[in-house]
Amino acid sequence: MKYLSSLTLAALVLLSACSGGVKKSDKTQNEPTTMFSGAKGEVKLMTLDPGHFHSALVQKTMYDQVDPVVYVFAPDGEDVKDHLKRIEGFNTRAENPTSWEEKVYTGDDFFEKMISEKPGNVMMTAGNNAKKTDYIYKTIEAGINVLADKPMVITPDKFPMLEKAFQLADEKGVMLYDVMTERHEITTMLQRELSQLPEVFGKLLVGTEENPAITKESVHHFFKYVSGSALKRPAWFFDTEQQGEGIVDVNTHLVDLIQWEAFPEVILSKSDVEIVSAKRWTTDLTPEMFKKVTYLDEYPEYLQKDVDNNVLKVYCNGEINYKLKGIYAKASVIWNFQAPEGAADTHYSIMRGEKCNLVIQQGEKEGYKPKLYIESTSGDIQEFAGSLYNAVEGLSAKYPGISVEKIGDKKWALNIPAEYNVGHEAHFGQITEKYLKYLAEGKLPEWEVPNMLVKYYTTTEGMKAAMK
Structure with a gap:
């Protein structure tokens, strides 16, 4: 150094x-520039x-x-x-x-x-x-x-x-x-792929506030291991004036995935977003918890505003219920201090279609590894099963080795070879490679910039609603 x-x-x-x-x-960002050649x-x-x-x-x-x-x-x-x-x-x-x-x-x-x-x-x-x-x-x-x-x-x-x-x-x-690393998580990629096949998924339902058409929920932990070592977090990470509340932080990924999956490559605008409801709540940390993850014996002065009876209250949890182009969606994030033994950060997602639900779960049953399930809502199970097997066979040309396994009367699991599960840390290299490619091409996809703005409009308007 x-x-x-x-x-x-x-x-x-x-x-x-x-x-x-x-x-x-x-030139605009949708037109090539001459800045880089690769x-x-x-x-x-x-x-x-x-x-x-x-x-x-x-x-x-x-x-x-x-x-x-x-x-x-x-x-x-x-x-x-x-x-x-x-x-x-x-x-x-x-x-x-x-x-x-x-x-x-x-x-x-x-x-x-x-x-x-x-x-x-x-x-x-x-x-x-x-x-x-x-x-x-x-x-x-x-x-x-x-x-x-x-x-x-x-x-x-x-x-x-x-x-x-x-x-x-x-x-x-x-x-x-x-x-946006989560676009490179294989179960999310395949959830998106299957949702674009009318013979399997049909159309995305409209849903309701209580039962959204698409839901993304994420559970994170303050104390975790990164690259094999216990993660040390800076004290300012627990100050929402510096880090941001959960509703505008991790929720960025979830809102991005909702847009990316429900309306792939569609140019969105702020007028497509209607906030229905939103809420926020705290995760409480004792001094012992705070020391374990920051190595500090005391709360810094700037955190005292959030301390009540020697307990640090962090507004890191949030939920946004909204409509995107008329489709009901929910994005919510929860932060716990530490995962139970053997557990990890988890992600849950469901897309509800006319013919099936596409569900990602990452709980104890899945060994805390994301797993994609297909739940038929079709009346003709045999016809649906035939369409599903044909669709997965077609996708195997792009994703070699994937297969589908029936695990219930109306439920299947998508089996994905281990080599696709590269892990969260590897996704940063993947997104950097993509950015470098865009630099060499001199442009972003035409939908990226407007949709980035819609994403941040959604999270900040969601925070505004939760603060009321």
Whole structure:
């Protein structure tokens, strides 16, 4: 790990400019730009204030298109030190070690230094969300591409700034994209595939508030293991003014999946969203729990506002019931402190169709691994079964090795080969590969930007409703 002086960074700016730095473009994000070609090492990565372990997971693997030298701009402290330890762990692991070289600037003016000297052409940010929307906007304004971990915005009042950031990205010819790893989870991918087959699924039902057409529920845990080690969380992670409430944080993934599955590649707009109801509630942490996950003996001063009788109350749980293009949907997130022995984070999802329900469960029965079930609601079971087996056989051309197994009178399980279950951490490499592909092509799919905005409109309007 090397620490740079201002003079060194200034020199690197000139080198970056000579080797394919950011160029302005009159073209929109839906039209190709000439910024990247896919050449080796042309992407110069900058990591901004890496307070969340997701910032390191982007670098768990190497990419030909990305220069191995990465510029880190952050305030001095435990967050950046922990980040560098994770990168060093990737570099020194026995199997497939990486070869990143981190060049670090930790002055108080870290953000201003990054913007003024620009040694890179892509900024990655995953950390404290309090200033994230401002950071995104100003980075785009400086003509730098941005890959941002979710959420891009955590309060309704900042949503207009995010809208302006996307508009500015369009004008500048740079690419703003968020990290939606859950689109790469195999059961979700196959749930989406099956929902697009009328002979199996029919049409997505309209549903009701009590019985939505599509539901996504996620259970997470503050104490967990990442890359084989107990995860240390920064104290600010428990401050919703810095991390964001659960209804606008993890729910970002769930709302994204609802849009991605129910209306694949359909351009959505804010007018398609109607918030029906929303709620929020706390997870309570004792001082002992807090110490176990932060290694701190006391709550910092900024958390005292959320402490009641020495118990920290974190508004990390939330639920949004809404309609999207007239279809009822529900997205809810729950945070527990620690999973029971042998358990893990879980995901539940159901899509209700005219002919069947497509259900993802990840409980004890599934060994806490996601499993996709098909529940027939059709009157003619034999006809449905024939359609289902034919459909899975057809999908096996794209996903070799998958098969379907009958486990009840009207219920089947989709068997998926183990090699497709690459795990959450690997999804960061997959989404980074996709982003690099989009950079080389010079454009995002035409539905991505409008749908990102609809996603964050839904989460922030949901928070607004829950606060009433």
